[in-house]
Amino acid sequence: MQENRKTFIVVLVLFIALAGICDAGMPFFGRNRSGEKGGLFPGDEDVENLYTTGKVVSHKPEEFQEIYGAAGNPYLQFGLINMKSCDYIYGGPKDRVSIEIATMESPTSAAGLFHHHRGKVLRGAGTSVDVGAEGVVDAARQNRNLYFYRGKMFVKILYSGKGKAPDLMPIARYIDDHLPAGSRDEKPDGFEYIEVEGINKDTIALTPGFTFNISFLPPSVWASAPGGGSVASDVFIITKYSTKEAAELHRDYTAYLKLHAEYIEEYTMGNMKLTKAVDPNQGRVVFGAYHNALIIAARPDGYDKGEVLIERVMERIDEVKNLAKESGEESGERRRWNPFRRRKAE
Numbered sequence: 114m115q116e117n118r119k120t121f122i123v124v125l126v127l128f129i130a131l132a133g134i135c136d137a138g139m140p141f142f143g144r145n146r147s148g149e150k151g152g153l154f155p156g157d158e159d160v161e162n163l164y165t166t167g168k169v170v171s172h173k174p175e176e177f178q179e180i181y182g183a184a185g186n187p188y189l190q191f192g193l194i195n196m197k198s199c200d201y202i203y204g205g206p207k208d209r210v211s212i213e214i215a216t217m218e219s220p221t222s223a224a225g226l227f228h229h230h231r232g233k234v235l236r237g238a239g240t241s242v243d244v245g246a247e248g249v250v251d252a253a254r255q256n257r258n259l260y261f262y263r264g265k266m267f268v269k270i271l272y273s274g275k276g277k278a279p280d281l282m283p284i285a286r287y288i289d290d291h292l293p294a295g296s297r298d299e300k301p302d303g304f305e306y307i308e309v310e311g312i313n314k315d316t317i318a319l320t321p322g323f324t325f326n327i328s329f330l331p332p333s334v335w336a337s338a339p340g341g342g343s344v345a346s347d348v349f350i351i352t353k354y355s356t357k358e359a360a361e362l363h364r365d366y367t368a369y370l371k372l373h374a375e376y377i378e379e380y381t382m383g384n385m386k387l388t389k390a391v392d393p394n395q396g397r398v399v400f401g402a403y404h405n406a407l408i409i410a411a412r413p414d415g416y417d418k419g420e421v422l423i424e425r426v427m428e429r430i431d432e433v434k435n436l437a438k439e440s441g442e443e444s445g446e447r448r449r450w451n452p453f454r455r456r457k458a459e
Contacts, residue, residue: 153214153266154199155287163210163284164202172196190321191226191332192218194265203284208274212284215267220246221301221332221352223262225319228304230260230269232318244285246300254278259285266292302352303334305433306406309425311340312348324349324409325395329365333409340422342414345396348422349409356404363388363402366409370398382420385427389416403427404434 157164174193178185188196194216203210217223224246231239231249239249245261245268257278259270268288272278307317317336324330333351340346353359363386370377370390377390387401392411399419400409408426410419 152291153288154197154212155201155284160283160287162204162279166200166202166209169197169199172198187226187229187321188215191229191319192222194218203272203274204279205274205276208276208279209272210281210284211269211271211273212288213269213271214288215269217265217267219301220264221303221319221334223265223267224301224304225321225332225334226267227260227262228318229321235260242282242285244282244289248285250281256281261285261289263289263292301334302405302433303350306350306352306408306426306430307334307336307348309422309429311338311422311425313337313339320349324351325392327366327369329369330362333407338410338413338422340418340425341410341412342418343412345412346414346418347411348426349411350426351407351409353405353407356402359402359405359407362407363400366400366407382424385423387420387423389419399423404430406430 154165154169155163172180173195174189177188177193177196181188196213196215198211198213201210201212202208215223215226217226227247227249235249235251235253238251238253239260240252240256242248242250242259242261244259245263248259248261250256250260251258255278257272259281261268268285270281270284272281303319304317308314313336317334319334320332322332324333324335331351331353333349335347335349338346338348341348351359351362353362367377367379367388370388370392373393374390375393377388379386379388381387382401385401385403387399389397389399392398396412397416397419398409398411399413399416400407401423402408403423403426406426408423410422413419413422
């Protein structure tokens, strides 16, 4: 009986302490006026002239397609965990703003969804803005919509008033500043690695599912590669957390091709192990693992041109890693996502 009383008292004290932290408005556990735990959605006093008109609404993936229809497909394809939204008045009573924050399965998934919106929704008419890992406003619609991502979070801020759109950046910066510290990494590695000569940067995107529809090849960052000498030439980069995991992907894809390819050969280029083959579905491929990335040149005019593309990506990976080392920082898949790690004060 005495033990039960002690346990009850300890639990009660912990509960009171936690309640005190919430009331104090701590950034991770605080509750703002929109009713959202975590403070990602601004309350009435957080952004000038922004006032909530309702509570935060949460949607799970199984509810998402029923509500959003075909517009929800990209979210599900890229790996939606949860979507939350809240409506606001921003300025005058007819100036309506809706904020949507999607939690995705990985930073790469969030980046892929962002690039989908920038490419297919905005059709290249977006203007980059300095928020999140990458941000863009819809220039074709007078900056009425703003999209950005950082870490696992993809954010949409949509203005639906009849007048000129207000500046949406104060809202975006508030949300960005209140993201969990572990989600504040910059662009996922693959998006940095693929920015090389011979790659069409305007086509950089994330595959909407398994690479080549092979169940053990995760989604990859890809782009068309005129440097491969073929209209159909592409480069795919799958990033993992470690060199060991990337090497395992190389071995798995090689083993798959040994069973299915019309032709396959393993060899070395410098210190890098490469495989070249004729994939039954993709045609000519050259691939190898370098650091935490599996690099695949698909459908080049010749294996030598595929090797050139891979060499350029390798040089870019070294450049990115050296820059990160010099700045003392890590980014993307180089650091495992941890929602409880707080950001250093700026």
